[in-house]
Amino acid sequence: MKLESTTAKNSFRYGWLLSRIWPYIKPYWFRILLGFAVAIPLGLLDGVTAFALKPYMDYVIGGQNLEFSAFKHAFVITSVQMAYILPFAVIVFAGVQGLLRYLNGYLSTWTSQRITNDVKFDLFARLIHMHPQFYDENSSGVIIQRYINDPQTASTGIIDQIKSITTSLFGALGLIAVMLYSSWKLAIIGVVVLCAAFIPVALIRKRIKSASNKNMVIGGNITTNINETYSGNKVMAAYQLQDRQNKYFREQTWNAFNVNMSLYKRAGWMSPIMYLIASFGIATVLGFGTYLINSGQMTAGSFASFVTSLLLLYKPVKTLGNTLTNIQNLFVALGRVFELFDLKPKIIDLPNAKELKGLNNSITFEHVNFEYLPNEPVLKDFSLIVPKNETLAIVGNSGGGKSTLVNLIPRFYDIKSGSIKIDDTDIREYTLNSLRKNISMVFQDNFLYSGTIKENIMMGNFNATDDDLKKAIESAHLEEMIADLPSGLDTMLGERGLTLSGGQRQRVAIARAMLRNAPIVILDEATSALDNESEAIVQKAMDNLMKDRTVFIIAHRLSTIKNADRIAVINEGKLVELGTHEELMTIENGHYKALYEMQFKKQETENLEHAVC
Numbered sequence: 001m002k003l004e005s006t007t008a009k010n011s012f013r014y015g016w017l018l019s020r021i022w023p024y025i026k027p028y029w030f031r032i033l034l035g036f037a038v039a040i041p042l043g044l045l046d047g048v049t050a051f052a053l054k055p056y057m058d059y060v061i062g063g064q065n066l067e068f069s070a071f072k073h074a075f076v077i078t079s080v081q082m083a084y085i086l087p088f089a090v091i092v093f094a095g096v097q098g099l100l101r102y103l104n105g106y107l108s109t110w111t112s113q114r115i116t117n118d119v120k121f122d123l124f125a126r127l128i129h130m131h132p133q134f135y136d137e138n139s140s141g142v143i144i145q146r147y148i149n150d151p152q153t154a155s156t157g158i159i160d161q162i163k164s165i166t167t168s169l170f171g172a173l174g175l176i177a178v179m180l181y182s183s184w185k186l187a188i189i190g191v192v193v194l195c196a197a198f199i200p201v202a203l204i205r206k207r208i209k210s211a212s213n214k215n216m217v218i219g220g221n222i223t224t225n226i227n228e229t230y231s232g233n234k235v236m237a238a239y240q241l242q243d244r245q246n247k248y249f250r251e252q253t254w255n256a257f258n259v260n261m262s263l264y265k266r267a268g269w270m271s272p273i274m275y276l277i278a279s280f281g282i283a284t285v286l287g288f289g290t291y292l293i294n295s296g297q298m299t300a301g302s303f304a305s306f307v308t309s310l311l312l313l314y315k316p317v318k319t320l321g322n323t324l325t326n327i328q329n330l331f332v333a334l335g336r337v338f339e340l341f342d343l344k345p346k347i348i349d350l351p352n353a354k355e356l357k358g359l360n361n362s363i364t365f366e367h368v369n370f371e372y373l374p375n376e377p378v379l380k381d382f383s384l385i386v387p388k389n390e391t392l393a394i395v396g397n398s399g400g401g402k403s404t405l406v407n408l409i410p411r412f413y414d415i416k417s418g419s420i421k422i423d424d425t426d427i428r429e430y431t432l433n434s435l436r437k438n439i440s441m442v443f444q445d446n447f448l449y450s451g452t453i454k455e456n457i458m459m460g461n462f463n464a465t466d467d468d469l470k471k472a473i474e475s476a477h478l479e480e481m482i483a484d485l486p487s488g489l490d491t492m493l494g495e496r497g498l499t500l501s502g503g504q505r506q507r508v509a510i511a512r513a514m515l516r517n518a519p520i521v522i523l524d525e526a527t528s529a530l531d532n533e534s535e536a537i538v539q540k541a542m543d544n545l546m547k548d549r550t551v552f553i554i555a556h557r558l559s560t561i562k563n564a565d566r567i568a569v570i571n572e573g574k575l576v577e578l579g580t581h582e583e584l585m586t587i588e589n590g591h592y593k594a595l596y597e598m599q600f601k602k603q604e605t606e607n608l609e610h611a612v613c
Contacts, residue, residue, distance in 0.1 A: 017331055020338050021158060024118050028111045035107035039166045042100045055082060057301030108160050116155040123147050123340055131347040132412045133372070141224030142217070146340060149219065154334040161327045175309040182306035183298055186285050190310050193281030218256045225249050285310055347414050349431050356434040359519040359550055360423050362387045363409070367418035370404060378404050380573040382418070388519075391551040393564035395595060401573045402554045406522045409552070410439045440518040440545070444525040446509035448500070453482065454489040456508055460515030468515060475544040476511035477537050478504075503538055510541045521545060523553040567592065 025032060055066065066077040077085070127147050135143075179187040229236060229245050236242060285307065292298035368382040379401045386392050394402045407413055408420060411427060419426045427435055440460070448456050457472060458464060464472075473479060481504055485491040493500065500508065513521065523542060539560070546553075555561050562581045569577035569584070569592045576591050577584055584592035 014331065017334050017338070020341070021115075021155070021334065024115045024155065027118075028114055031107055031111050035104055035111065036166055038100050038104045038107065040170045042097060042104055042170075055086065055301065057299075057304045112155065112158075112160055115158070116152060119151045119155045119337065120148070123151055123337070126340070126343070129345055130343070131345050132407075133346070136372075139221070139224040140227045141219070141221055144223050145219045146336060150333045150336050150340075154330055154337050158327075158330060158334070161330055165327070172313055175313040178309040179306050179313075182302040182309070183289070183292065185292070186289055186306055186310075189281060189284050189288065190313065193277055196277050214259045218252055218259065222249065222252045222256075225252065282307075282310065347411055347432070350428060353431045354425070354429055354434075356422060356430040356438050358438060359388055362423070363520070363550065364421040364424070365405075365418070366421065368408070368415050368420060369417045370401075370408060370413065370415045372413075377416075378573050379408075379415075382570075382573070382575055384568060384575055384578070386550060386552070388550055389548060390565045391546060391553065391563070393561045393567045394552060394554045394570060395561060395567060395592065396570035397572070397595075400570045402570055403524055405570065406524055406552050406554060409520070409522065410436050410441070437516075438518050439520045439522060440513035440516045441522045441524070442506070442509050442513050442542070442545070446505055448493055448505055448508060450493065452487075452490050452492055453485075453508060456493065457489075457511045457515060460512035461517065464515050468517075472511040472514040475514050476507045476541040478507050478511055481507070506538045507541050510538070510545055514545055519549055521549045521551045523551065523555070525554050569595070 064079060066082060067074065069075070124147065127143070176187065176191065179190050225245060225248055236245060289298065289303050289306065293300060293303055363386045365382050365384045368379055369377060370379040371377045382401075382405070394405060396402055404413070408415055409427070411432060414428070419428075421427065422430070422435075422438075449459070454469070457469065460472070461468070473482065482488050482491075523546075542560075553560060553564065561567060564581075566578060566580060567584055568575055569590075571591055577587065584590060585596065587593060
């Protein structure tokens with residue numbers, strides 16, 4: 001699946017989305033409920049200031065005493081006392097509100113971060129088990145955007161936004177209660193205005209979804225560009241590609257700008273419309289309120305309290321509108337996240353899969369057909385038996401299917417038809433873990449992880465002893481290199497091991513493969529990028545790795561090929577010749593002989609000249 005071809009089709013199925021995110025919310029439900037318990041009074045306290053205006057206007061400004069009865073006693077609060085009590089009460093309520101706001105923010109941040117971590121953990125666990133073709137089809141930038149940024153947007157925001165809605169909603173309800181207390185007639189007008197203000201929010205859902213998806217793709221492209229600039233910095237410098245990379249970056253950034261401005265042009269009118277609706281409401285309230293005061297149906301204090309509530313109400317309504325807009329964006333990201341959760345690796349264990357416990361007899365390819373893209377075959381009716389402990393060299397034209405063939409053995413890809421068998425059992429009947437534990441691989445460009453040299457070698461077998469490690473280092477001819485490093489085995493490697501030379505990286509990879517001690521070894525052009533001196537050392541290490549093992553070796557060096565037990569020649573996805581070097585050279589107009597004359601004979605002449613010198 002191409003991740004940039006996202007639809008987020010379930011973005012507006014709110015019940016479905018909440019049911020999917022619920023397992024991540026459930027472990028923290030108590031803290032979340034506590035946060036909501038704080039958010040409710042936090043919202044209701046917004047009405048305290050507005051409510052305080054009524055007694056202030058009626059008693060303090062009006063110079064009246066407040067008389068009331070409680071517990072069978074009559075009480076009187078003078079206007080002077082009221083003038084001190086009300087401001088002090090407002091300060092106390094503000095202090096309480098500030099404390100509640102802090103608690104609400106802390107609980108919200110804690111729960112949001114924990115939920116985000118849990119979602120990221122599960123998504124990353126799925127990502128690392130995706131099949132190689134998934135990585136072939138998707139750029140690094142889009143993967144980072146979908147697996148890191150979308151979960152951050154979705155799960156971090158969901159608690160915050162729902163709490164914001166809760167606070168704003170109860171703030172609005174508290175203010176509406178004050179309005180009803182002041183005048184139910186004016187309150188009806190205010191509620192109608194409130195409902196009308198939400199109409200624009202419902203009209204921009206699809207536009208938000210479209211813009212969010214476009215921004216996801218653009219953001220992924222920008223991240224890919226940065227990754228390629230970093231990884232390909234030498235190629236960029238050598239071929240003066242700085243202008244190209246800069247042009248691409250600027251184009252993508254402008255694309256993001258255009259998408260956001262396009263959304264604003266379509267959604268930016270929402271705020272002015274809300275202002276206009278609110279102004280109609282306020283104008284109506286002022287006119288009708290004046291009538292109620294003049295007719296004696298309402299006091300000036302009640303009217304002041306009502307107008308203040310109405311003006312304060314606009315803030316939670318506006319916040320609620322913005323929050324609902326944000327939550328639409330959040331649900332789009334959430335929809336994309338659960339699209340990832342629903343992705344299934346194409347290569348998985350069959351039910352009741354068996355454990356592979358070594359190689360006893362042979363590896364067999366029976367009428368194997370394979371294609372990366374539909375109707376574009378790479379391997380065609382390929383059949384071959386490789387006995388135990390045989391070294392098979394694989395040669396052929398570029399793009400003929402050599403690397404594809406060896407990548408099928410550990411099931412990096414699954415074949416279209418036919419079968420690959422180990423000891424007469426189809427490899428698809430073995431568990432992936434046990435199959436790959438029985439295979440050691442050394443690639444042309446071996447990836448070393450950030451960490452120490454020891455950690456990279458131990459990746460071959462984390463349970464290896466110190467003696468096993470020492471033997472692997474000796475077999476890979478790494479002793480001298482490690483001795484020259486300041487921290488020896490504990491020397492930290494840079495990203496991708498770029499602090500080592502090509503030959504050194506290959507020997508670390510060979511030591512890693514040695515430590516695995518697997519019966520099957522695959523060498524995919526492991527020396528093609530090395531100079532003669534480095535290749536000689538690496539070749540010795542490879543010879544140690546190949547002893548008493550079944551070896552598949554894709555090579556371009558004549559010495560490696562001539563020492564193989566047999567040579568398989570692949571041309572355009574077909575096995576066209578099979579035999580030893582001497583046997584294949586006797587075939588007139590043969591593929592191998594032509595390849596030898598064109599590619600290997602020059603190497604042999606150069607090797608003889610070097611030996612004479």
